[in-house]
Amino acid sequence: MDAPTKTVSRGKVMTTYHGPHVPSHPDPDARPLTWRPGARWTDRERIRAHSCSCRGVVFEFVGAAGQYFIRRTTLQSHLIEETERMVSSRAEQMWADLFSGKVY
Ligand SMILES: [Zn+2]
Numbered sequence: 608m609d610a611p612t613k614t615v616s617r618g619k620v621m622t623t624y625h626g627p628h629v630p631s632h633p634d635p636d637a638r639p640l641t642w643r644p645g646a647r648w649t650d651r652e653r654i655r656a657h658s659c660s661c662r663g664v665v666f667e668f669v670g671a672a673g674q675y676f677i678r679r680t681t682l683q684s685h686l687i688e689e690t691e692r693m694v695s696s697r698a699e700q701m702w703a704d705l706f707s708g709k710v711y
Contacts, residue, residue, distance in 0.1 A: 626659035629666055633711040640701070640710050645678050645689035656702065668702050670695075677702060 652671035658664075660682065667678045669689075675698030677690045690701065704710040 626657055627706055628659050628662065629664070629705055629711075630708040631662065633708040637708055638704075638710045640677075640690055640705075642679060642688035642690065645680075645687040658706075666705060668698065675699075677705065 649671060652669050654667050655670050655675075656668040658666040663682050665680045665682065667680070669676055669678050671692075674692040675695050676692050677698065679688045680686070690698075693701070701710060
């Protein structure tokens with residue numbers, strides 16, 4: 608009876624693993640990030656973390672060759688965008704700011 612599922616509204620059953628959400632409405636004074644055209648996968652990259660995909664947009668924290676960036680994928684249009692490459696400390700701060708609505 609303690610299976611890792613729960614029933615949510617509309618009768619939909621979802622697993623309890625539900626990644627975090629990026630706020631749909633960032634803070635009024637939030638800072639826009641620069642999103643540039645991205646590419647799907649290179650074999651050297653690793654996804655360190657990702658957001659929940661239930662809102663149609665997935666954010667991924669990606670490490671590649673000692674550098675880090677955030678990828679934003681809009682599922683319906685398959686639009687893939689990425690931030691610039693950064694050192695880990697800066698990318699981690701940006702990732703945290705994204706989920707707290709300070710950047711978008
Ligand atoms: Zn969700």
